[in-house]
Amino acid sequence: MTSAFYIIAVNRAAGIIAFIDRRSPKHAAGDYWGRKPSRDELPALIHTSDVACGLWNRGQGPENPALGKIEYSLVGPIVNFETEKIILEICGQDHAPRCPGIDFAITDQRAQALLGSPNGQAVGLFLAQHKRQMGGEYFVNKVTLFNSDLVVSRPYNLFTVQGSTTEEQT
Template sequence: MRVITIIILRVLTILQGVVGHQPATEEEWWYSVCRGERLDQAMLWPSTQADAYLQPINSPWDGNMYRELAQWGYTESERSQMCDFDAFWGLDKAFEGIRMDPRSTQRQGPNKCFHVGHGDPHKTRPDGSHWQLSEQTYVAPGGRVNRVTGAFSTIGVNPISGMVFFISRKSAFEAAKALWGQNSPHEDELPALRATSDFAWAFWNREVRFSTITAIWSICVTNQITLSILEVAMKTYLPPPGQQRANGFQVWPGTDFEMHTIEAQAILGTPNGIGAGFFLAQHKHQLGGNKMIYKITVFKAFQPVTEDDSINLIFWVKDSGFINGRADVGVVGKNIFEKSKVVKRSADGRNFVREHTIIGV
């Protein structure tokens, strides 16, 4: 077996976050960087090469998926107010900044919301009594009777601006753990159709005819792993020449992370980033070629409903120029891991330089 050193990454890592969120551990940080780097490469390369970074490289799900969602036990419902990005989410300044209408279709705006849940929380029995989610089942394709998980996703689409909004979700695995009281539900017990990126692709197909995808948003981030990664990214990124590093999360226009940076790779690899990567990497043919995330914007906004600040992400998209593109496009095997060592540490022990070697086998 041949071991190839792909790239050595030297990063000044400061693992001390601001009050409110626990910063990521070293293991969490580099796991997210590695996952983000693989997704980045999967977006850049055509499918024949990209499957070295992501499998399956082509999603098995396509079209509007009305039939497939019903077959796998999902119920769709109305959530129009969730796409009122000004009144509900307090994102007025961001939408003004990019000259986009923040209103939902319910208010005659361009932003349409979709909500899909696994099971039906309003289902009743023949006698009229409420049918609890924990007792509901469905017959999956193939004839197996499975329990519903209670998973859900709320996703918005703006067909005019070519944008997708990941608004809220609970994965089938986590939802089943809570609903069934099981620590580790078996994969066979979960619906085969369960990825947020696949739901987003269905809803995109229902609304978009000619638009090009321009950005994917993650609204009001609450995932603790993502927040912990963002804490470290805000402490370690190198600002443009002549600028100072921002002191914590900023209001619009926020902080931009160019995709060639370690911080951007880490953010892409978070639970709130991978859906954007999968959406682009697994639908190359339908999107008209390779699409890549070239920049990530992180900003905070005052959320009127909760009367608190929310953290939001925008993954900006453009056509990939992988042939004449970035010099960091490399060739790695399907299995990848990394070795690291501390090469320099400050006197107080909190700041250090760690050398990471990503290795393909």
């Protein structure tokens, strides 16, 4: 047992996948076992992106092959220290602005920093590593950074995704 978990919400009809909370087998096992696990001690599915791909494609079949083109990926609430440091540097304060937040085009270094953060990497890997399963090429074109309207809130990143399905590319 690694003590790993994934809380991922999927709404294919709305085109959104949300990474709510997660702890990979590699990191969870290290904490749980008190040592760094070797690769052969870990389960076959160790990456958030692989689990997310399976959940996204769940229910797809001959009767609904084109159900849900991905348009958004929500990550949060963010509790990862490294990502929080990036957000602090971007905002220049100890919290992100309240919803609707700030938008950054992917050409902006701030958006690239958020996509390259530990929390953003799950989104990037999900899109980059699973093109065939996703039915096309997708990429992040905008990142929105925000806090909810709650008094005590953690930041969120909304990654806007664009791309085309394999059918649209032909």
